[in-house]
Amino acid sequence: MSGLQSVINYIKEHDNYLILMHASPDGDTIGTACGLCGIIKRLGKKASVACADDIPAMYSRLVGDAVTCNFEVESIIAADVADVKLLGEYKSYAGKINLCIDHHVSNTGYADITYVDAESAAAAEILYDIAEQLGVKPDKYIAECIYTGISTDTGCFRFSNTTARTHYIAAQMLEAGIDIEEINRRLFETKSKSAIELERLVTNTLEYYCGGRVAVITVLRSMLDKTGASDEDIEGLSAFPRQIEGVIVGITLKESEEGGFKASVRTHPPADASELCRAFGGGGHLRASGCRIKGSEAEVKSALVKKAEELLSRHGL
């Protein structure tokens, strides 16, 4: 692992950059790659970005013509990519990556120069330092890139990875005149038609147990087939049962392709989600855990609810 100064020196001394994002790109890899591209161009150098997968429509404005590469690439940077495997079909660049800028503590150090700041909520936070060290004051475009990365990875300043520094950087991006209401509407308030349809079907399965302290929703294969919902659409549903007032244990059951169910358990204090899941050979975090259970929908539900009841009664609930 290298220090920030190695990154600055490398950028100053080279030109003609290709900046790679990870596959299944999110706002942080896109914001970091595009923001860095903008910073490098401000130095009078050439840069472009690339991703093995399609860029989701909500980020297309950010990427714009940064994907156009009308020069011979001499330097390759990876942005927010913890492992070469995450480059998708661009993992063919393995061994040729000169610089990697990342915030994942799990970074495998595959680049010649790897800079990891695991304290940063988003890789885009690191761009702020890079811009400053290179004497580039973020313009509106660079500011939107940095803000997008930060907002995406912190759930708009909601998650516990948000630090005081995150807010200080956001403040300075706002000073560049970006329209955060519009940016965040695009990032957080757009749902696909299939996600909406899946939500509708799944909400109809909502059941309460233990006087409303346990809530269960069920996602059947037939619902996924009917709506064409993606994995991402399903992922968001797990948060739903716990959001209901009075619910302490929220359970999302997903029918597996190979039979049986995958349960995602989210809890509020004092319930321990990992304890509940360990009883079925699973595990995870204190408030978010998972397990796989064989059996029919009724059997699986009854087993989980019984265990949840035991857990709550031990807390006098």
Add this chain to the structure above:
Amino acid sequence: MSGLQSVINYIKEHDNYLILMHASPDGDTIGTACGLCGIIKRLGKKASVACADDIPAMYSRLVGDAVTCNFEVESIIAADVADVKLLGEYKSYAGKINLCIDHHVSNTGYADITYVDAESAAAAEILYDIAEQLGVKPDKYIAECIYTGISTDTGCFRFSNTTARTHYIAAQMLEAGIDIEEINRRLFETKSKSAIELERLVTNTLEYYCGGRVAVITVLRSMLDKTGASDEDIEGLSAFPRQIEGVIVGITLKESEEGGFKASVRTHPPADASELCRAFGGGGHLRASGCRIKGSEAEVKSALVKKAEELLSRHGL
């Protein structure tokens, strides 16, 4: 209207405070009142808070024993209260309010000393200045009060009232060690059982028109009666149709008690919501407007959709 120095002088020179919130209390009036109470107590003075309405459960931890008043009140402050009418049954205090701290440009100036900073996204932002001027460094409790007010009034830093200063203040509140993930979960991720049930019924009414560019949901009186949903629960629904990918005009129809429907229209560029609503004698903002239309559900829906279609076709959509 007075300057901040008058506020500081008043607080320094008096004691035994009652701090009033507005009725139907939200996170900003609660955070500002409780935070100010905490600041005044740190000066070795006595203070308590009061609200004409019940404090919602999600804020009960913040209020705690600040409502206990075991001293004779000598000074009355109103926090985030633009008009004495908003004090609910406490409007009997009209004429006796010594100090008002607010961020509403519409403040009627009913207090002896009124300090309004309309640039502040939340009244709680003003507390930051007050604490600083009084030499009180926010502890964890005061920081949580200020953060709660700010986060509530900016939709967790999403709305356009969020400024660079908002983020600078948030940064300093985080430095006091508050748990923002838990605070924001409480503020934004808790839904009442009746809201969930209403959402379920209403989502089942979702219809698309104009190739998915117009989406309509319908809230019938029978749904409100069945679920016991509150006005607040209905309010949140209006944002839903526009959140769907590809939708440019989102319409929420609410059956009126007196017959006919109230339509809430939300649009994305280039559609003008106020133009659509003006055609039915209503109006509002560019992207959020409303109108009342007489007729059956089918008639009202068909009239609105026809007008929306005309509007979109003029933009070549």
